[in-house]
Amino acid sequence: MEIEKDKKYEIIVFPNQDEGLKAQRILVSRGEDFKHISTLAVVVPEDRRQEACRSIIDSDALISGYYPFLYRDYEEDFFKRAEAYKADTADGTFLKTITLCYVAPCMADEKKIRLIAYLNRDITEILPYLNAVIKGASYNKRVSTLTFAKERRLINLYNMKITIAKADDIIDAWHILDEVKALVNKTHDNKSNIKPNYEEKVKVTALQIYGWLPKTNCRACGEATCLAFACRLLLGEQKISKCEPLSMDSRFTENKKIMQEMAEALGVS
Numbered sequence: 001m002e003i004e005k006d007k008k009y010e011i012i013v014f015p016n017q018d019e020g021l022k023a024q025r026i027l028v029s030r031g032e033d034f035k036h037i038s039t040l041a042v043v044v045p046e047d048r049r050q051e052a053c054r055s056i057i058d059s060d061a062l063i064s065g066y067y068p069f070l071y072r073d074y075e076e077d078f079f080k081r082a083e084a085y086k087a088d089t090a091d092g093t094f095l096k097t098i099t100l101c102y103v104a105p106c107m108a109d110e111k112k113i114r115l116i117a118y119l120n121r122d123i124t125e126i127l128p129y130l131n132a133v134i135k136g137a138s139y140n141k142r143v144s145t146l147t148f149a150k151e152r153r154l155i156n157l158y159n160m161k162i163t164i165a166k167a168d169d170i171i172d173a174w175h176i177l178d179e180v181k182a183l184v185n186k187t188h189d190n191k192s193n194i195k196p197n198y199e200e201k202v203k204v205t206a207l208q209i210y211g212w213l214p215k216t217n218c219r220a221c222g223e224a225t226c227l228a229f230a231c232r233l234l235l236g237e238q239k240i241s242k243c244e245p246l247s248m249d250s251r252f253t254e255n256k257k258i259m260q261e262m263a264e265a266l267g268v269s
């Protein structure tokens with residue numbers, strides 16, 4: 001299938017190579033129009049996405065999710081980057097596999113995606129070591145989470161799960177997951193040379209939280225401004241649910257999810 005600039009497309013993502021190969025065989029056998037990105041994802045015309053997903057699921061193959069592929073000039077290198085990406089299929093020494101289970105567009109930013117991936121084992125014991133090696137990470141021992149930013153992306157590491165918000169696209173997401181896997185294994189292998197850091201410093205700032213809020217200063221939460229709300233949320237004196245526009249307005253659904261993950265990881269709400 002040739003990609004045309006004026007047409008709308010969607011990317012369907014698969015959890016691993018086996019499921020991706022199975023799904024693509026199903027699409028071929030059903031005569032579906034699609035473009036292979038890699039064994040882990042395909043592009044389909046927007047108006048065929050539903051049918052393609054149904055064919056795959058009905059044939060007992062799995063998908064992780066889908067999101068719009070908004071073809072723009074700068075995305076001409078998307079397929080080159082996809083071709084250059086080599087999926088990490090090697091079992092790690094400690095963390096063997098990460099399986100991408102959920103992919104969706106960021107509602108707050110149509111150019112970005114968010115995702116959830118599951119780990120094949122519990123990494124709780126490594127989190128304090130990662131807290132020592134990742135600059136600016138926020139560790140919460142009580143709920144076993146580590147939160148850190150990679151440029152504009154927000155990454156939450158749980159005992160058996162990773163969430164990433166604001167990844168550029170699926171290729172960016174695959175690279176981040178591979179980097180996390182490599183970092184966890186390297187940190188585990190080098191444990192004896194790392195002093196674990198159990199410090200639970202909150203390194204997310206009120207201004208970063210403010211960035212996710214509606215910024216209307218409507219006072220529905222009882223605070224005079226959104227910034228005041230952000231400060232009190234960090235102190236554990238406010239709850240995300242008190243921001244009415246965040247809960248009621250669908251434009252902020254994605255922001256609310258991101259804030260909930262961040263607050264859960266930081267143990268503040």
Ligand code: SF4
Pocket residue numbers: 213214215216217218219220221222223224225226227229242243244245246
């Ligand atoms: S309810 Fe939400 S939008 Fe309104 S002032 Fe409070 S934080 Fe800001």
